[in-house]
Amino acid sequence: MRDVAIVGVGCTEFGEMWDSSFRSLFIEAGVQALSDADIKGKHIDEIYIGNMSAGRFIAQEHVAALISDYSGMSELHVPATRVEAACASGGLALRQGYMAVASGISDTVVVGGVEKMTDVVSNQSIEILAAASDREWEAFYGATFPGLYAMIANRHIHEYGTKREQIAQVAVKNHYNATMNPKAQFQRAISIEKVLNATKVADPLTLFDSSPITDGAAALVLVPAEKAHQYTDTPVYIKGSGQASDTISLHDRRDICTIEATVEAAKTAYKMAGIQPSDVDVAEVHDCFTIAEILATEDLGFCEKGEGGKLIEEGKTELDGDIPINPSGGLKACGHPVGATGIKQAVEITTQLLGEAGDRQVDCETGLCHNVGGSGGTATVHILSREA
Amino acid sequence: MRDVAIVGVGCTEFGEMWDSSFRSLFIEAGVQALSDADIKGKHIDEIYIGNMSAGRFIAQEHVAALISDYSGMSELHVPATRVEAACASGGLALRQGYMAVASGISDTVVVGGVEKMTDVVSNQSIEILAAASDREWEAFYGATFPGLYAMIANRHIHEYGTKREQIAQVAVKNHYNATMNPKAQFQRAISIEKVLNATKVADPLTLFDSSPITDGAAALVLVPAEKAHQYTDTPVYIKGSGQASDTISLHDRRDICTIEATVEAAKTAYKMAGIQPSDVDVAEVHDCFTIAEILATEDLGFCEKGEGGKLIEEGKTELDGDIPINPSGGLKACGHPVGATGIKQAVEITTQLLGEAGDRQVDCETGLCHNVGGSGGTATVHILSREA
Numbered sequence: 001m002r003d004v005a006i007v008g009v010g011c012t013e014f015g016e017m018w019d020s021s022f023r024s025l026f027i028e029a030g031v032q033a034l035s036d037a038d039i040k041g042k043h044i045d046e047i048y049i050g051n052m053s054a055g056r057f058i059a060q061e062h063v064a065a066l067i068s069d070y071s072g073m074s075e076l077h078v079p080a081t082r083v084e085a086a087c088a089s090g091g092l093a094l095r096q097g098y099m100a101v102a103s104g105i106s107d108t109v110v111v112g113g114v115e116k117m118t119d120v121v122s123n124q125s126i127e128i129l130a131a132a133s134d135r136e137w138e139a140f141y142g143a144t145f146p147g148l149y150a151m152i153a154n155r156h157i158h159e160y161g162t163k164r165e166q167i168a169q170v171a172v173k174n175h176y177n178a179t180m181n182p183k184a185q186f187q188r189a190i191s192i193e194k195v196l197n198a199t200k201v202a203d204p205l206t207l208f209d210s211s212p213i214t215d216g217a218a219a220l221v222l223v224p225a226e227k228a229h230q231y232t233d234t235p236v237y238i239k240g241s242g243q244a245s246d247t248i249s250l251h252d253r254r255d256i257c258t259i260e261a262t263v264e265a266a267k268t269a270y271k272m273a274g275i276q277p278s279d280v281d282v283a284e285v286h287d288c289f290t291i292a293e294i295l296a297t298e299d300l301g302f303c304e305k306g307e308g309g310k311l312i313e314e315g316k317t318e319l320d321g322d323i324p325i326n327p328s329g330g331l332k333a334c335g336h337p338v339g340a341t342g343i344k345q346a347v348e349i350t351t352q353l354l355g356e357a358g359d360r361q362v363d364c365e366t367g368l369c370h371n372v373g374g375s376g377g378t379a380t381v382h383i384l385s386r387e388a
Numbered sequence: 389m390r391d392v393a394i395v396g397v398g399c400t401e402f403g404e405m406w407d408s409s410f411r412s413l414f415i416e417a418g419v420q421a422l423s424d425a426d427i428k429g430k431h432i433d434e435i436y437i438g439n440m441s442a443g444r445f446i447a448q449e450h451v452a453a454l455i456s457d458y459s460g461m462s463e464l465h466v467p468a469t470r471v472e473a474a475c476a477s478g479g480l481a482l483r484q485g486y487m488a489v490a491s492g493i494s495d496t497v498v499v500g501g502v503e504k505m506t507d508v509v510s511n512q513s514i515e516i517l518a519a520a521s522d523r524e525w526e527a528f529y530g531a532t533f534p535g536l537y538a539m540i541a542n543r544h545i546h547e548y549g550t551k552r553e554q555i556a557q558v559a560v561k562n563h564y565n566a567t568m569n570p571k572a573q574f575q576r577a578i579s580i581e582k583v584l585n586a587t588k589v590a591d592p593l594t595l596f597d598s599s600p601i602t603d604g605a606a607a608l609v610l611v612p613a614e615k616a617h618q619y620t621d622t623p624v625y626i627k628g629s630g631q632a633s634d635t636i637s638l639h640d641r642r643d644i645c646t647i648e649a650t651v652e653a654a655k656t657a658y659k660m661a662g663i664q665p666s667d668v669d670v671a672e673v674h675d676c677f678t679i680a681e682i683l684a685t686e687d688l689g690f691c692e693k694g695e696g697g698k699l700i701e702e703g704k705t706e707l708d709g710d711i712p713i714n715p716s717g718g719l720k721a722c723g724h725p726v727g728a729t730g731i732k733q734a735v736e737i738t739t740q741l742l743g744e745a746g747d748r749q750v751d752c753e754t755g756l757c758h759n760v761g762g763s764g765g766t767a768t769v770h771i772l773s774r775e776a
Contacts, residue, residue, distance in 0.1 A: 001491070001492065001493070021524075023524075052449055053443050053449055055441050055443040055444050055516075055519055056443050056444060056449075058523065059515075059519055059523050059527070060519050060523040061440055061441055061472060061474055061519040061520055062472070062473055062474040062519065062520045062521075062636060062761055062762050062765055062766065063472075064472075064473060064633070064766075065473060065474075065633045065634070065636045065761060065762065065765035065766045066522065066636045066765070068633045069522075069633070069634070069635045069636045069637070069640070069765065073633075074633065074634050074635040074640065077632040077633055077634060077648060077649060077652040078632070078633060079483075079631035079632060079633065080473070080633040080766065081471055081473065081480055081484070081631070082471065082472045082473060083469055083470065083471055083472075084449060084450070084451075084452075084470045084471075084472060085450055085452060085453060085468070085469065085470060086449055086450040086453075092469055095467075096469070096484065099487065099488065099491060099493055100487065102491070102493075103389070103487060103490070103491025103492070103493065104389065104491070105389070105487055105490075105491065127447075128443075131443055131447055131448050131449040131450070132449055132450045133450075134454065134457075135446065135447050135448040136409075136411075139447070243467035243469070244465040244466070244467060245452070245453045245456045245457070245461075245462065245465055245466060245467065245468040246453070246457070246462050246465060247457045247462040248450060248453045248454045248457045249457070252457070252462065260465060261465060264465040373450055373453060374450050374453070377450055377453035377454070377457065378450065378452075378453045378468065
């Protein structure tokens with residue numbers, strides 16, 4: 001197994017991109033990544049695309065071939081593979097690309113994620129996203145993702161005495177971080193009162209506890225570590241990669257306050273990287289709802305189970321805290337184009353590790369990306385570092 | 389890179405399976421494959437699932453986690469990854485599983501494919517399948533797959549003097565082969581007249597030139613070749629694996645009578661296996677329409693371009709011919725559950741290589757599987773052999 005490096009990153013603005021199509025979004029991110037790595041299409045050996053549901057959002061499957069084609073690469077005939085695990089599709093693309101380079105099968109791999117979610121009306125989006133749950137045993141009975149995560153929040157409050165204000169503070173922190181991210185969907189700070197008094201979506205969660213519907217795309221160029229300096233003076237290395245699954249239904253879990261897929265994926269990634277959670281300097285985690293960030297900080301080992309509320313209340317996950325979480329603004333405020341999120345997280349961590357994150361820059365040498373599908377049926381964890 | 393062996397196969401009956409659900413179909417195929425390899429779920433390191441459009445057929449995404457869960461493996465937390473390239477999704481799953489074992493990342497991998505297509509009405513199926521084409525430049529203008537392949541057929545007739553009867557003979561041969569396949573959707577022989585006089589679907593193709601709408605699933609167990617004899621006395625080895633892409637739109641091809649993705653994927657697979665087309669003893673090829681089998685025999689190198697019509701007319705692709713094609717009945721008569729087809733092809737070739745194909749058995753030591761997505765935006769080719 002070879003070491004793998006990231007030598008180029010690209011990311012579109014996230015938001016309601018009325019003037020961009022699915023394909024134009026991806027091309028924009030891909031061109032940025034290739035130009036960042038200073039390579040051309042003809043150097044690419046393989047493409048992996050994370051996408052959750054272009055089939056239902058824009059009536060288009062076969063999207064990896066589409067993207068390869070519209071990137072002008074049809075005559076190169078490179079293998080182009082779409083991977084999908086709901087909102088963890090981007091994380092899966094990163095892992096498959098990592099494996100392709102690590103194994104020696106491919107030398108230069110583009111991994112990307114893309115979702116165009118605003119071409120359908122809002123209630124349709126919720127129905128489409130419900131396909132990430134167990135259709136027969138959750139969605140058909142009326143459970144939506146806000147409802148599922150609301151149950152987790154209620155249980156966490158009951159079990160650990162987590163305060164409603166602590167949960168809301170996740171949104172406040174992430175909106176604040178996003179004020180310094182020019183690509184974020186929401187670049188305005190909000191208060192705890194604003195979160196608590198917003199329209200209830202599923203009790204106790206309000207609109208401001210929820211990540212938005214977003215269009216966007218992101219891409220990375222991966223190469224073997226030993227060749228990284230041919231492309232850039234500042235490669236970032238993938239030191240660990242983990243993926244795990246669990247029951248697709250929330251009601252089948254041993255404990256709904258623990259996402260075991262996260263715990264297992266993290267265990268694999270930490271072991272591969274030879275580090276402990278305390279060695280992580282910055283993390284982008286999967287805050288599809290505010291409560292999900294609290295779970296993630298616990299399941300990734302940044303605090304004990306049940307202590308996630310306290311961790312945020314004490315300011316430890318802020319930009320200048322012990323373990324800054326979601327400097328980009330996270331899914332909550334940067335936006336959540338579901339298939340793109342896992343790749344965008346890696347773009348943000350790479351940018352942070354390179355010291356190029358502007359006003360939201362944190363002090364870091366090792367970063368972590370954490371991507372979840374559904375209510376935890378799938379999770380991926382990647383560890384990135386400036387050190388080879 | 390390690391050599392990889394197939395040590396277990398499973399396949400459901402193909403057809404309109406009103407009494408089976410998406411998940412029950414896959415479990416049936418998976419249990420067969422595990423039982424064939426004499427292994428239990430706890431031995432599995434990773435799962436790859438080929439599926440084109442569960443999102444639109446049954447409103448369910450995140451299907452690899454679903455399948456891992458319903459296989460009773462949720463507590464094992466194995467990585468479960470869905471891959472998709474329209475009708476080539478099964479071929480992609482086989483290639484990703486091959487890579488996972490070959491690279492040393494995983495030791496025991498289940499690769500599967502599944503599609504449940506009959507839970508929607510017939511005109512919806514055609515619309516869903518049209519998502520494999522370029523939605524903006526083909527499907528929106530009314531092009532369906534029968535229409536696209538009909539254009540290829542007309543051009544092949546014009547360019548090479550291929551006879552309508554030669555094209556129809558593909559259906560006759562494949563229906564005949566399927567009379568000996570107890571899992572095939574159509575187990576009745578038909579005549580050339582029957583094909584020619586059937587309802588026109590898109591001139592010159594009739595209903596009997598077209599593969600059907602099918603429910604079904606198939607699965608394989610892959611392990612490193614050096615461990616294969618721990619599982620079975622009769623492993624089958626994957627000697628070559630190729631995947632390639634091309635323009636997603638038919639109108640953008642250099643030549644619509646050549647599927648360059650097939651040519652390129654075959655080149656990779658033949659080179660890896662160190663063989664020539666003439667070394668192949670039997671092949672399952674992607675006959676989504678009769679004309680597609682003629683193209684495949686040419687693009688895979690079993691005859692010169694333009695000679696595919698003559699090849700079938702002379703009987704060379706029959707069970708006792710020089711190069712038997714589609715002994716299972718192919719997509720045409722065995723059926724075409726789109727995500728499952730690429731895996732079912734490998735099940736059939738493995739069964740043939742092991743001499744277990746009953747009345748449709750051909751004399752063979754080396755076999756080939758060829759899977760196409762859309763009108764040729766993606767293709768995979770795998771070479772299987774009894775010899776390590």
